[in-house]
């Protein structure tokens with residue numbers, strides 16, 4: 656049975672300021688998993704681009720109505736489910752909670768066109784994961800961006816039933832993303848607690864408390880990294896700074912280079 660090993664990693668600049676945040680309290684080497692990354696969901700792997708059923712989905716009545724309201728106010732907005740996008744052969748998956756209204760809700764591409772996207776792409780570009788620091792001009796390299804919930808939720812908060820409804824699409828994206836056999840390293844970067852918990856649920860990993868800057872190795876070549884979500888609130892309050900986020904992306908780069 657495979658072993659979950661955990662590596663505690665933290666930004667030393669943050670450690671001085673807030674040592675409790677820096678250390679993963681649930682660190683427990685040698686934990687055993689009942690099943691690791693053995694998804695058998697009866698779905699074929701698909702390219703991150705080929706997801707017409709996602710775009711056509713109308714399963715969550717509240718979100719469908721919300722998007723119809725947005726469409727009336729902003730006829731030029733995307734206003735439909737937003738599938739993952741990025742490089743077909745990706746080794747870094749960036750997972751957020753749900754599309755933002757001014758970003759993916761407008762452009763149809765996760766983290767493209769809003770302040771969170773500007774924050775994210777600045778670091779992605781500095782570490783070679785994007786061709787441009789301007790999200791609307793960038794192409795992703797080795798990277799796919801997606802969200803747990805594919806539709807814009809009211810007040811940026813999807814309900815738990817909506818998350819569960821939509822996780823089947825994320826499960827398929829994970830199945831497509833994760834290697835079937837021994838290969839180069841893959842990294843899943845969870846932006847925020849919700850993304851972290853969804854990945855744990857879908858991969859049936861043991862529950863561990865979320866904090867910024869964790870690096871969790873689920874098997875030989877698959878790593879889960881965590882960061883606070885680059886939301887306007889987190890950035891404006893200084894909970895997440897560009898240098899903190901840069902350190903996470905730098906770690907992803909270093910893991911993928913090994």
Ligand code: SF4
Nearest residue numbers: 712714715736806821
């Ligand atoms: S949130 Fe997901 S499951 Fe719900 S309507 Fe949108 S695409 Fe479908």
